[in-house]
Amino acid sequence: MDWTAFSVSLQLAAWTCLLILPVAVVVARVLAWREFRGKSVVEALILLPLVLPPTVLGFYLLVGFGSETGVGKFVAGLTGQTLVFSFLGILLASLVVNLPFAVQPMQRAFEGIPANVREAAWVSGLSSWETFRRIELPLAWPGIVSSMALVFAHSLGEFGVILMIGGNIPGETQTLSIAIYDRVQAFRNDEASIMAAALLVFSFVAIVIVNIMARRRLLR
Amino acid sequence: MTRIRDEETLAAREQGSDGLHVHISQRQPIALDANLTCAPGELLALVGPSGAGKTSVLRAIAGLLHPSFGTIRSGGVTWFSSEDRINLTPQQRSVGFMFQDYALFPHLSAHDNVALAIDKSLPRQARDERTRQLLAMVNLEDLDVRKPAALSGGQRQRVALARALARDPDVLLLDEPFSAVDQMTRDRLKRELVALHGKLNIPIVLVTHDLDEALVLSDRLAVLYAGTLLGQGTPDDMRLRPPSRMVARLMGQTNVFSGEVVETASDARAGRLRFGDVDLNVSATRGWSRGANVSWMVASEHIVLHRRDRVEATAGENPVAGRVTDFARLGDQAALRVKLDAMPDAILNFKLPHRSIARNGIEVGTHVTVSLLADGIHLMAPDA
Numbered sequence: 001m002d003w004t005a006f007s008v009s010l011q012l013a014a015w016t017c018l019l020i021l022p023v024a025v026v027v028a029r030v031l032a033w034r035e036f037r038g039k040s041v042v043e044a045l046i047l048l049p050l051v052l053p054p055t056v057l058g059f060y061l062l063v064g065f066g067s068e069t070g071v072g073k074f075v076a077g078l079t080g081q082t083l084v085f086s087f088l089g090i091l092l093a094s095l096v097v098n099l100p101f102a103v104q105p106m107q108r109a110f111e112g113i114p115a116n117v118r119e120a121a122w123v124s125g126l127s128s129w130e131t132f133r134r135i136e137l138p139l140a141w142p143g144i145v146s147s148m149a150l151v152f153a154h155s156l157g158e159f160g161v162i163l164m165i166g167g168n169i170p171g172e173t174q175t176l177s178i179a180i181y182d183r184v185q186a187f188r189n190d191e192a193s194i195m196a197a198a199l200l201v202f203s204f205v206a207i208v209i210v211n212i213m214a215r216r217r218l219l220r
Numbered sequence: 221m222t223r224i225r226d227e228e229t230l231a232a233r234e235q236g237s238d239g240l241h242v243h244i245s246q247r248q249p250i251a252l253d254a255n256l257t258c259a260p261g262e263l264l265a266l267v268g269p270s271g272a273g274k275t276s277v278l279r280a281i282a283g284l285l286h287p288s289f290g291t292i293r294s295g296g297v298t299w300f301s302s303e304d305r306i307n308l309t310p311q312q313r314s315v316g317f318m319f320q321d322y323a324l325f326p327h328l329s330a331h332d333n334v335a336l337a338i339d340k341s342l343p344r345q346a347r348d349e350r351t352r353q354l355l356a357m358v359n360l361e362d363l364d365v366r367k368p369a370a371l372s373g374g375q376r377q378r379v380a381l382a383r384a385l386a387r388d389p390d391v392l393l394l395d396e397p398f399s400a401v402d403q404m405t406r407d408r409l410k411r412e413l414v415a416l417h418g419k420l421n422i423p424i425v426l427v428t429h430d431l432d433e434a435l436v437l438s439d440r441l442a443v444l445y446a447g448t449l450l451g452q453g454t455p456d457d458m459r460l461r462p463p464s465r466m467v468a469r470l471m472g473q474t475n476v477f478s479g480e481v482v483e484t485a486s487d488a489r490a491g492r493l494r495f496g497d498v499d500l501n502v503s504a505t506r507g508w509s510r511g512a513n514v515s516w517m518v519a520s521e522h523i524v525l526h527r528r529d530r531v532e533a534t535a536g537e538n539p540v541a542g543r544v545t546d547f548a549r550l551g552d553q554a555a556l557r558v559k560l561d562a563m564p565d566a567i568l569n570f571k572l573p574h575r576s577i578a579r580n581g582i583e584v585g586t587h588v589t590v591s592l593l594a595d596g597i598h599l600m601a602p603d604a
Binding site for chain 1: 282311326337339
C-alpha cells in the first residue's frame with residue numbers, strides 16, 4: 001500500500017467534498033425551484049463532465065490553468081504557484097469533474113420538498129434562513145449525504161483528468177488510482193492489487209450509503 | 221376625553237382600519253378581481269367552482285402571491301399597496317394559514333410543528349407552555365411526539381390549525397380545511413371550528429367549494445367566479461336574494477327564470493310579474509319598472525305544495541300547475557321536478573318532506589298545483 005498516494009487521495013477527496021458542498025447546495029436549490037432563461041443550458045453545462053472524455057476535459061482545464069491564461073495567471077499571481085502539476089490544480093479539476101455528482105442528488109432532494117411546505121414555514125414566520133436551516137436542510141439531508149458519498153468515492157477514484165492536470169508526482173499529485181496505474185506499468189501487481197481492493201471497498205461503501213439514504217427518503 | 225377617543229375610534233373604523241380589507245386585481249398570470257372585507261370575529265366564506273381563484277385570493281392575503289394592483293390592509297396596517305409599492309413578506313404579515321393538504325413539516329413532531337411557529341423572542345419555557353396549550357386546545361396533547369406520518373387525517377388537520385394559530389395571527393386563513401378528511405371527522409371538525417370561531421376575535425377567511433359548508437359556517441359569504449368577485453353578503457342574502465342570475469346559479473339555485481314586470485306599486489313593495497301566460501304577485505320589485513325584462517328566482521323553501529282538496533289561494537301565493545316529471549328520495553326528503561303548464565320549457569325543482577309526497581299520492585306523471593310564495597320571488601337583472 002502506497003500510503004503517500006493514499007494520503008493524497010484522501011486529502012483530495014476531503015477537500016473536494018468540503019469545498020463543493022456549499023456551491024452544490026446553492027446551485028441545486030436554484031435549479032430545483034427557480035425558473036430562468038438559459039436554465040437548461042446551465043444544467044447541461046453542469047452535467048457535461050459526466051459524458052465528456054476525461055482527456056478532453058483535462059485538455060481544456062490544462063489550457064485554462066496554464067500560467068499564461070485566465071485562472072492559471074490569476075492563481076500564479078496570487079500564490080506564485082502554477083496550477084498545472086500541483087495539488088491545487090488537481091483539486092480545482094476535481095471540483096469541476098464532481099459538480100454533476102454533487103448537484104444531481106441534491107437537486108432531486110430539493111425538488112422533493114413540496115412548495116407549500118416552504119410556504120407554510122414562511123407564513124409561520126420563519127425567515128428564509130430559518131426555513132433553510134430548520135425545514136429545507138433536514139428534508140434534503142439524505143440527498144446531501146448521497147451527494148457527498150458519491151463525490152468522495154468518485155474523487156478518490158478519478159484518474160484521467162488528474163493525470164492530465166497533475167501528472168504523476170508522488171506526494172503532490174499522485175493519487176491512489178494513478179499509483180495503481182504506475183505500479184501496473186512497472187509490473188508490481190501485488191502492490192496494485194492492495195490499492196485496487198481499497199478503492200473497491202471505498203466505492204462499495206459509498207454506493208451502500210447512497211442507497212440507504214435514497215430508501216430513507218422514500219420511506220418518509 | 222373619552223368621547224374624543226370614541227369618535228376617533230369610530231372615524232378609524234369608518235376608514236376601515238378594523239378588520240381585513242382586500243381590493244386586488246390583475247390579468248396575468250391568472251385573472252383576479254376581488255374586493256372584500258372581513259370584520260374581526262367574522263367568518264367570511266369564499267365560495268365558487270374549482271379554478272375560480274379562491275385559493276389565489278387567500279394566497280394574496282398571506283403574501284404568497286403578488287397581485288398586479290390593489291391594496292390589502294389588516295387592522296389599519298397596509299400589507300400590500302401597488303400604488304405605494306408596499307408588499308410585506310409573509311413573515312411580516314400576521315397571518316395564520318391552513319393549507320388544503322396541511323403542509324405539515326414531515327420531519328418534525330406535532331409539538332415541533334407548532335413550536336416552530338411561535339414567536340422566537342419568547343423564552344423557551346414560555347414557547348413550550350404555549351405549544352402545550354395550543355395542542356391541548358385541539359385535543360392533541362397526548363400525541364405531541366408523533367410525526368405527521370403517524371397521525372390520522374383529522375389529527376393532521378388539528379396540528380395544522382394549532383400551527384396556524386401559534387403566531388397569534390391577526391387574520392386566520394383556511395384553505396378547504398375539511399376536504400382531506402372523511403365525513404364523520406369532517407362534521408366533528410366543523411363543530412370545533414364553530415366553537416373556535418366564537419372564541420377568536422379576528423377575521424377568518426374560509427375557502428371552500430362546498431356550498432353547504434359555507435352556508436352553515438359563515439357569517440358572510442363571497443362568491444367568486446373566474447377570478448372575479450360577483451357578490452358578498454349574508455348566507456341568506458346570497459342564497460335567497462342574489463345580486464345576479466350568475467350568483468343565483470353559483471349558489472345552487474335552479475329555479476331561475478325570465479319574466480316581465482307588468483305592474484309595480486308606487487312604494488316598490490308589490491308588483492306583478494308576467495311569466496308565460498300567468499301573472500305572479502311579488503312582494504318587492506327592487507327598483508324594476510313596468511315593462512322591464514328581468515330574471516327571477518324562487519328558492520325551494522318558498523315553494524308550497526297545494527293539497528288536492530284546497531282550491532283557494534291567498535294573494536301572497538301564486539298557484540301554478542304542472543306535471544311531476546321525476547322525483548328522487550334523499551333521506552327524509554324528496555326532490556321533485558315539475559314541468560309547468562304555463563311555460564313548458566320551465567322546470568321547477570324543489571324539495572318536500574317525503575311523507576307529504578306519500579300523503580298526496582304523488583308519483584311521476586301526477587298533475588300538481590304548487591304555490592310560489594310572493595315573498596320568496598326575487599327579481600334580478602336579465603341574462604347578459
